[in-house]
Amino acid sequence: MLKTDISLIVATYNRPSNLALCLKSLELQQEVTGSFDVVVAADGSEEETERVVSEFARRVPYPVTYTTHEHDGFRLARTRNEGVLASRGSYVIFLDGDVTVPSNFVKAHLDQRVSGTVMVGDTCWLDRGRSEQMTVEAVEAGAFHNWVSNAERKRLRGKFIRAEIYSFLRLPSRPRLKGSNIAIWRSDFQRVNGYDEDFVGWGLEDTDLQRRLAQAGLRFQSSMRWTRTYHIWHPYDPSYVPKAKGTRNEALLRERGRPSRCANGLNPQGDFAVICWNGEPSIENRSEDKQVPVENPRGEQRIAA
Numbered sequence: 157m158l159k160t161d162i163s164l165i166v167a168t169y170n171r172p173s174n175l176a177l178c179l180k181s182l183e184l185q186q187e188v189t190g191s192f193d194v195v196v197a198a199d200g201s202e203e204e205t206e207r208v209v210s211e212f213a214r215r216v217p218y219p220v221t222y223t224t225h226e227h228d229g230f231r232l233a234r235t236r237n238e239g240v241l242a243s244r245g246s247y248v249i250f251l252d253g254d255v256t257v258p259s260n261f262v263k264a265h266l267d268q269r270v271s272g273t274v275m276v277g278d279t280c281w282l283d284r285g286r287s288e289q290m291t292v293e294a295v296e297a298g299a300f301h302n303w304v305s306n307a308e309r310k311r312l313r314g315k316f317i318r319a320e321i322y323s324f325l326r327l328p329s330r331p332r333l334k335g336s337n338i339a340i341w342r343s344d345f346q347r348v349n350g351y352d353e354d355f356v357g358w359g360l361e362d363t364d365l366q367r368r369l370a371q372a373g374l375r376f377q378s379s380m381r382w383t384r385t386y387h388i389w390h391p392y393d394p395s396y397v398p399k400a401k402g403t404r405n406e407a408l409l410r411e412r413g414r415p416s417r418c419a420n421g422l423n424p425q426g427d428f429a430v431i432c433w434n435g436e437p438s439i440e441n442r443s444e445d446k447q448v449p450v451e452n453p454r455g456e457q458r459i460a461a
Contacts, residue, residue, distance in 0.1 A: 160219070162192040162262060163245030163342075167235050167335075168253030169199040169227075172208045174388050179212040180295045181256040188262045193219035196253070197239030200227025206431070213433035219244065225428040230395040232335070233351035233361040237421060238428045240342070240350060248345060252336040255279060255385040256295055264383040265339050274344065274369060275379040277337030278315055279387045280304045287389035300386045312380065319378035331378050333366040337385045340369075347372050349421030352408075358393055359400030360409050364418075367409075371416035 164182060168175045175196070182194055194216075196209045206222055213220035223238040225231075240248060249265055251257070258264075268275065282290070286303040294300060304312075315331070322330035348368040355361040366376070400406050 160193045160245045162247045163243035164194045164249050165239035166196045166251045166253050170201045172204040175253040176208045178253050180292050184259045185262045186259050193244050195221045195239040195243045197235045198224040199235045220433045222431045223428050230357050233355045234353045237350045242430050246342050248342050250338040254388050255336055257385050261383050273375045273377050275339035276331045276376050277379040279336050279385045281387045284389045316380045328370045333362040335362040349417045352418035353420045355405050358395040360405040368416045
């Protein structure tokens with residue numbers, strides 16, 4: 157099996173046009189050929205998403221994998237866990253399929269990795285007008301770097317200053333984790349058993365992950381000094397609730413005595429399909445009885461429940 161330094165896990169659900177732009181920005185990464193693989197983890201998306209991934213895989217020399225499962229509501233925690241299980245790298249970067257990244261994004265993460273530390277990034281939110289101008293050509297030219305509004309630049313400067321203060325004070329759970337831009341050592345992610353898949357519906361799966369990582373002794377550092385992502389505008393998911401107020405996820409997060417290692421994480425019940433291009437997939441067992449991948453008629457690998 158091909159060894160890689162970094163795995164990029166790109167979570168997506170039925171936004172193939174945005175995903176194509178995200179993958180184009182990954183295609184343009186510099187000085188990292190052979191250093192990473194890409195896993196597009198879909199929350200049960202339609203076939204157009206797989207086609208976008210397939211076309212991307214044909215253009216790049218590194219391993220590309222696609223994971224998916226039957227869609228049953230907003231299950232981002234499960235989606236990201238499946239992406240990790242199918243990935244190869246000792247270091248993992250989580251992205252969302254509605255962001256683009258600078259051409260030095262992966263190289264910067266390679267250079268800035270620190271043992272025992274989770275890198276916490278943030279996203280420049282592009283407005284609707286600019287987002288509608290986002291094309292493959294704009295990504296290739298890096299035009300989106302100049303599309304950030306003054307108000308957004310001011311917001312990010314404030315967040316960066318606060319993040320630096322948090323690091324100086326060594327606060328245990330700051331700066332806050334943002335799921336669209338997280339970098340973490342695979343061994344640290346496994347230590348807490350990944351995302352808790354009890355979080356279903358929009359929100360707070362990242363907050364829960366950060367709390368458990370902090371309990372396990374991990375520190376957090378902002379990556380905003382040397383890189384960031386750029387969010388392409390789109391309507392909110394139907395399950396969106398501001399700050400997840402009054403949701404089951406909020407109640408789950410407030411439960412006392414939550415251990416650092418969640419029970420329903422990287423080894424829950426359920427199955428998912430895995431399609432791999434440009435190399436063999438790396439499949440970790442999803443349950444403690446060490447079930448193995450089985451071939452299905454489409455030539456995918458499927459982890460049996």
